[in-house]
Amino acid sequence: MGKTIIEKIIGEYSNKDVIAGDFVVAKVDVTAVQDGTGPLTIEEIKKIGLEQAKNPLRTILFIDHAAPSPRKELSNSHKIMREFAKKTGSILSEVGEGVCHQRLAEDYVNPGEILIGADSHTCTSGALGAFATGMGSTDVGIAIALGKVWLKIPETIKIIVNNEFQPGVYAKDLILHLIGLIGADGATYKALEFTGKTIKNMSMSNRFTLSNMAVEAGAKAGLIESDEITEKYLISRGRGEKFKKIKADNDAIYEKVIEIDASKLKPTISCPHTVDNTTTVDKLKDVKVDQVFIGTCTNGRIEDLRVAASILKGKKVNPGTRLLVVPASKNVFSQALKEELIDIFVEAGAVIMTPGCGPCVGVHCGILGDDEVCLATQNRNFQGRMGNPKGYIYLSSPATAAYSAITGYISDPRQVIKSVAV
Amino acid sequence: MIKKGKAWKFGNDISTDHIAPGRLFHLRSNLPEFAKHVLEDADSQFAKNMSLGDFIVAGSNFGLGSSREHAPQIIKIAGINAVMAKSFARIFFRNAINIGLPLVECNTDLINQGDELELNLENGVVKNLTQNSDIKITPLPDVMIKILNDGGLAKHIEKYGDFKLI
């Protein structure tokens, strides 16, 4: 019987022929925590006498959510992580090195591997043809200590996307559209597999955006088969030898198949306070924005900054709007410097901040005032997400965000983007 | 074990940002203090008004969002007996069981704010004492029952030195 990507990967790792619904204990390749979940993870394994890392060189502790630290309690949490890394020989990703998911994709995860991370958007690395999923501190702590995890193999929903996007429409619009279609719990306990011609032609950057948001439909993973584009990406990151072809069988069994015609999509927006509360940009009239935020593990990559810079070049941010730009990693930041994108942002009136999560999670910067509206390229708009339950968060692509920063209102980027980017 | 308490009703899509807001990140190192703010962004008076042993009763997709285990932790520390919902988000589901907070999947439309409930996990029934009705529970998978019975995943591993679930 044919297998889905997830059945193939987990089957190999648990030495069993598995299908959806089976429970297994599987070996884990890469484990990760961030500064919001890491201290509790360390405490949990200390409590049971397992303060150790089974694969220290593939155990990474990221300081990204509250980096640099805004208060002493968080500085002390960071210290716990530094000490654990030192003691176990694990890897520490310091303040300014970037968001965990971007860093994991850049340097640590390979096709066919299993990554367990204490952060819900760990599913981002699924775009590499890896099984990557988010869990809590206890699960990840035990995976760090023992190199194993228990798993239930989820059923898979196959998302087939064909045709080209219109100019001004991107992977972000596609994934927001999909979540609007199936709902915030439309894939709970399931995996998503993205396939079709649109995906085959898509850059890794856009693929990461899709996989990143799988969890916003409740999914355990968002998988994409590995191909030449994956291989090129790995080569560009200096580990081409890690490439491996991972692909579902033609006769694999899916829970459901959803087909999407990419050419019919418009720039899409999630309105407050749930990600599945979507609409198209042309239906939103007169939504004034106080803050625009371009960045995060969803859309803080160099390709995203290029799109935003192409719109902001020679223009000024609206006087009633603040624009915050946060490169997802130090690598992205230095590339943006080289390409002089940062100059464009600064001249337009943007504020550039430390690579990391930035204002996304409402911990250390860019917190909204009462009744303020933010248009963000992040993946979540829950009430209170950006530090104030009285704030309103809309989600969009970097193009929509950049153009809206100029107009001061949520605006349709098709008015300025005339050619297609993949 | 039979547990009794009062129902506190919440709607659909209660996220981990409602339960354990990011703006209180610094309290993650002080969970008893954090627990005083549990669900603050869904109902600012909840932590103050609830009593030890009460139940949280919600609609669908409870606990969506972040993987922060602090969310089920502070619900448990606040003294909630169990969370009942029509459905739960996946990561929250695992986290709650891993730390020993019982979750009950059932038709919560049959429960109103303030109803007195009696939960019997072994029999798989919630008795609504106020409305004099029985509500059936969707059973947990065996793996999760084993973890709950051992007092959570950390205790399970401490006991066996490895996974003895499957």
Ligand code: SF4
């Ligand atoms: S950028 Fe936002 S969504 Fe991504 S890891 Fe950081 S806080 Fe989470």
